[in-house]
Amino acid sequence: MSRTTRIFCASSLYDVATQVAAIESDCFPGAARRVLLFCDDSAVPEAAPAPEELPGFAVLRGRFDEVLSWNEAIRPFHPAAWTPRSEDVPLLERHLRRLWGLGDDRVELVLGRPDVPPALAVAQVFNGAPVHVCAGGLTGYGPTRGKLDPLIGTRVRQVLHPDLVPGVTPMLLTEFDVPARVVPTEAFLKVTGEMSAVVDDVPPIPDGAALLVGQCPSEPGVHAPGEDDGPHLRMLHAAAGRGYRAVVFTPHPAAPARHSRALRAEAERLGVDLTVLDAPVLAEVLFEKSRPALVVGCSSTALFTASAFYGLPVARVGTERLLERLTPYRNGSRVPAVLADALLPGLDGRAAEDVLPAGELNDLVTALAFTMRPEVHPRLRPVAEAFLTRHAGRPQTRRWFTRKRLTSLGLPGGIPKQLAFLPRNATARRVVRRVRALKRTVRGRR
Numbered sequence: 001m002s003r004t005t006r007i008f009c010a011s012s013l014y015d016v017a018t019q020v021a022a023i024e025s026d027c028f029p030g031a032a033r034r035v036l037l038f039c040d041d042s043a044v045p046e047a048a049p050a051p052e053e054l055p056g057f058a059v060l061r062g063r064f065d066e067v068l069s070w071n072e073a074i075r076p077f078h079p080a081a082w083t084p085r086s087e088d089v090p091l092l093e094r095h096l097r098r099l100w101g102l103g104d105d106r107v108e109l110v111l112g113r114p115d116v117p118p119a120l121a122v123a124q125v126f127n128g129a130p131v132h133v134c135a136g137g138l139t140g141y142g143p144t145r146g147k148l149d150p151l152i153g154t155r156v157r158q159v160l161h162p163d164l165v166p167g168v169t170p171m172l173l174t175e176f177d178v179p180a181r182v183v184p185t186e187a188f189l190k191v192t193g194e195m196s197a198v199v200d201d202v203p204p205i206p207d208g209a210a211l212l213v214g215q216c217p218s219e220p221g222v223h224a225p226g227e228d229d230g231p232h233l234r235m236l237h238a239a240a241g242r243g244y245r246a247v248v249f250t251p252h253p254a255a256p257a258r259h260s261r262a263l264r265a266e267a268e269r270l271g272v273d274l275t276v277l278d279a280p281v282l283a284e285v286l287f288e289k290s291r292p293a294l295v296v297g298c299s300s301t302a303l304f305t306a307s308a309f310y311g312l313p314v315a316r317v318g319t320e321r322l323l324e325r326l327t328p329y330r331n332g333s334r335v336p337a338v339l340a341d342a343l344l345p346g347l348d349g350r351a352a353e354d355v356l357p358a359g360e361l362n363d364l365v366t367a368l369a370f371t372m373r374p375e376v377h378p379r380l381r382p383v384a385e386a387f388l389t390r391h392a393g394r395p396q397t398r399r400w401f402t403r404k405r406l407t408s409l410g411l412p413g414g415i416p417k418q419l420a421f422l423p424r425n426a427t428a429r430r431v432v433r434r435v436r437a438l439k440r441t442v443r444g445r446r
Contacts, residue, residue: 003032018136041080056195142335196288213297214252315347
């Protein structure tokens with residue numbers, strides 16, 4: 001009988017830490033061999049450090065028998081953009097089995113989101129392998145992106161996820177009735193604690209400092225042209241406006257160095273003592289090593305781990321702007337942005353809005369899944385209609401669900417069919433602009 005080799009595919013240190021926590025929690029059946037397949041899908045992977053050079057990776061390495069590189073295997077293709085042609089799959093599988101010494105092993109896969117490369121490509125190459133999905137980030141709470149090939153979806157045994165939003169079940173792969181399973185928080189904290197113990201070249205966070213968590217710059221539609229620095233500058237301004245004179249910035253691993261330059265210049269202008277952590281340290285390691293007075297971000301997963309796992313105060317900045325500009329509507333960043341907007345306190349000085357009751361969170365996520373992927377989840381329409389009917393008057397609801405989308409799906413909050421011509425009518429648009437200008441004038445005179 002052939003042995004079982006389980007291949008763990010990871011694109012970040014956070015992915016590896018989550019997978020190791022799942023291993024420690026016996027979330028997988030036994031395997032004779034464990035292989036870590038690192039898939040660096042950053043914009044310029046050639047400039048990124050190897051996994052062995054990442055702070056804290058050394059303690060994770062011992063959980064695997066071997067570390068392999070997907071980038072090396074498919075060079076010169078970019079992991080974030082390449083998937084194999086169906087006619088090439090048999091040849092590619094034979095090639096990789098020989099290259100990685102798999103022989104006739106029974107292969108199992110542990111992937112991130114299996115609906116996008118590089119995880120999708122790995123699942124396609126090993127087209128008969130059982131799949132476990134380990135969705136470490138907030139995007140796992142959102143729906144599957146597009147119609148996933150049933151030859152992949154029906155192979156998924158479980159969706160593992162950290163309990164970032166307690167009580168909420170991820171929507172990922174629910175169309176295939178894949179069960180979700182929580183990776184115990186205690187196991188995750190144990191892993192990050194081990195990593196923290198061996199990371200000693202990171203400057204300590206000053207007492208009373210705010211920690212800014214960098215936003216991933218790669219999502220299409222997140223930033224307007226020429227405004228890549230905008231989210232981080234708004235975080236800095238908000239922290240300074242709240243009186244924080246010491247600020248630490250940890251960039252997203254995929255962020256270019258110029259983000260740091262722009263922040264340093266603005267911090268000097270504001271009179272803020274800014275420390276930029278250039279080493280790609282896991283944010284959770286920073287939470288473990290020191291306790292910042294406040295963690296500030298937009299819709300980063302680190303905001304939720306800081307709050308739910310470490311009990312740190314957090315604040316969101318820029319979710320409203322992000323939701324206004326997020327395109328297309330079904331962009332995978334929508335669910336993280338909505339969850340941050342719905343659950344985390346703001347740092348912009350505005351009056352707090354009504355907090356969505358905890359019992360409504362699952363319905364919110366379900367309604368988002370339907371409006372983002374109605375062709376995948378048609379049976380979710382009644383839940384979406386009921387949620388939108390109950391919350392149509394909330395200002396937040398108008399941010400979370402665009403009126404155009406609700407109109408196209410015939411949902412509460414959209415424009416009635418008999419009035420659907422108005423947005424396309426030039427005269428109607430001109431009248432609306434005049435009314436809005438008049439309202440601004442009246443408010444200005446008060």
